[in-house]
Amino acid sequence: MHPMQLDSGTLIREEIVGRAALTPSDLFHLSGEFSPWDADSARMAAEKFALLMQIEVESLIHQVRERIAEIIVEEVVRYITGQGVDRMPDFAPIRSLGAWLFEENLYRKNPYLRSELGLKMPIIGIGAPAGILLPRVAELLHTELLLPKHYEVANAVGAVAGKVIVHQDAWVYPKIRNRYPVGYILQSEQGRKIFSTEQEALEYASRWLGEAADQQAKLAGAETVELETEVLPDGAESFRVRVTAIGELAKKL
Numbered sequence: 001m002h003p004m005q006l007d008s009g010t011l012i013r014e015e016i017v018g019r020a021a022l023t024p025s026d027l028f029h030l031s032g033e034f035s036p037w038d039a040d041s042a043r044m045a046a047e048k049f050a051l052l053m054q055i056e057v058e059s060l061i062h063q064v065r066e067r068i069a070e071i072i073v074e075e076v077v078r079y080i081t082g083q084g085v086d087r088m089p090d091f092a093p094i095r096s097l098g099a100w101l102f103e104e105n106l107y108r109k110n111p112y113l114r115s116e117l118g119l120k121m122p123i124i125g126i127g128a129p130a131g132i133l134l135p136r137v138a139e140l141l142h143t144e145l146l147l148p149k150h151y152e153v154a155n156a157v158g159a160v161a162g163k164v165i166v167h168q169d170a171w172v173y174p175k176i177r178n179r180y181p182v183g184y185i186l187q188s189e190q191g192r193k194i195f196s197t198e199q200e201a202l203e204y205a206s207r208w209l210g211e212a213a214d215q216q217a218k219l220a221g222a223e224t225v226e227l228e229t230e231v232l233p234d235g236a237e238s239f240r241v242r243v244t245a246i247g248e249l250a251k252k253l
Contacts, residue, residue: 123143
């Protein structure tokens with residue numbers, strides 16, 4: 001039996017099959033730093049992932065932690081300087097002085113020349129993983145990390161109190177007859193429609209979901225609404241369209 005015969009897209013849409021991914025939070029369950037949920041499930045997923053990577057689980061945790069710290073440092077540098085770092089993959093040679101200086105700050109591999117990036121202000125961390133991820137970021141930026149009281153929930157409280165966030169999802173997949181597509185189906189909570197081409201279905205889905213998300217956000221109290229649209233592959237010739245409406249709450253007099 002070939003995997004394509006399973007029609008995984010339909011099984012996922014009808015919630016017969018669930019789909020999940022290994023996350024940094026799972027790895028922190030294994031290290032004991034953050035473990036509010038099922039550590040056994042996290043351990044099974046991490047062991048299988050590490051086996052595919054041909055490394056130990058402890059090495060996987062270390063690599064993920066380091067990679068997250070690098071990404072955060074890169075974003076800090078990019079935001080403050082307004083300049084791209086232009087980092088290359090590990091197998092490619094570094095082609096610019098800026099990238100070399102950045103890499104040397106991270107890894108200190110050169111035996112003759114040293115580079116250091118220093119932030120002239122402390123880092124203030126909020127959110128549950130701040131105490132786990134940001135100490136290394138502060139170390140790489142040669143600065144101090146401040147964690148306010150109740151920092152673990154500060155980010156969530158601020159987001160919930162200040163914004164309305166609404167998601168609307170739909171799926172676009174081919175209508176098959178005699179093994180060939182004869183149209184494209186748009187399926188969502190609002191109903192089902194059939195289109196001649198994939199592009200027509202995707203464009204209509206974006207407009208349709210956008211209107212629904214905008215209306216739902218305003219009913220929830222949003223005054224101004226911004227829409228973000230994602231079109232993500234969801235199996236063979238299928239796509240998931242997600243529109244997120246983010247609205248500022250109307251201010252009360």
